[in-house]
Amino acid sequence: MEGIKMIAPNKKARHEYFLxxxxxxxxxxxxxxxxxxxxxxxxxxxxxxxxxNGEVFIVGLYISPYEKGNINNKDPERDxxxxxxxxxxxxxxxxxxxxxxxLIPTKIYFKRNKVxxxxxxxxxxxxxxxxxxxxxxxxxxxxxxKLKSYNK
Numbered sequence: 001m002e003g004i005k006m007i008a009p010n011k012k013a014r015h016e017y018f019l020x021x022x023x024x025x026x027x028x029x030x031x032x033x034x035x036x037x038x039x040x041x042x043x044x045x046x047x048x049x050x051x052x053n054g055e056v057f058i059v060g061l062y063i064s065p066y067e068k069g070n071i072n073n074k075d076p077e078r079d080x081x082x083x084x085x086x087x088x089x090x091x092x093x094x095x096x097x098x099x100x101x102x103l104i105p106t107k108i109y110f111k112r113n114k115v116x117x118x119x120x121x122x123x124x125x126x127x128x129x130x131x132x133x134x135x136x137x138x139x140x141x142x143x144x145x146k147l148k149s150y151n152k
Contacts, residue, residue, distance in 0.1 A: 005110040007037050010044040013106045015130060017122035022106065023092070026083035027058065027117045030074045032066040037115060042108055049082060049103035049119050051093055056082040058105060058117065082117065095121050 013019065029037070036042075041064035049058050057079045065073040084092075095101055104122040108115065125133075 003112045007040055007108045007110065008042045008044070009107040010105055012044070013104050013120065013122070015133070017104055017124055019106065019120040019122050021121040023084065023088055023119050025056065025117055025119060027115050028081040028083065029115055032073050033063050034115060036064050036066040037108070044105055047105055049105065051089065051096065054089060056084055056089060056092065058082055061105065082119070092121070100124065
């Protein structure tokens with residue numbers, strides 16, 4: 001897609017969760033945080049989104065302090081507000097109140113010079129689900145290898 005520059009994907013999200021529905025949200029950042037993101041200095045480990053007082057916040061998203069920054073650098077692990085439409089927030093409130101659902105960030109990117117974050121409505125996988133996914137990937141990889149050797 002044109003005008004989109006990927007900053008960082010959350011590779012663990014698809015391994016740890018069943019992603020059911022995805023939402024694109026803006027994110028409220030300080031200037032030094034945007035500069036740090038341009039360098040790709042972000043970590044999704046243990047981050048999730050939560051809803052407080054009708055607003056959505058991302059918790060645990062680590063954006064490294066801008067190395068050329070000064071006193072304007074913010075706390076790298078502060079909660080950041082996500083910008084969504086009210087109808088989307090209401091839908092998320094209804095879904096997250098169901099047992100087992102949570103909001104997980106899947107990727108962060110620039111879209112027409114605006115920082116966007118994609119959050120997904122997710123349900124946690126059990127250990128046997130993860131093993132099943134790994135077995136499926138291994139089988140697909142083995143099939144591809146066999147087909148490649150036949151095509152030579």
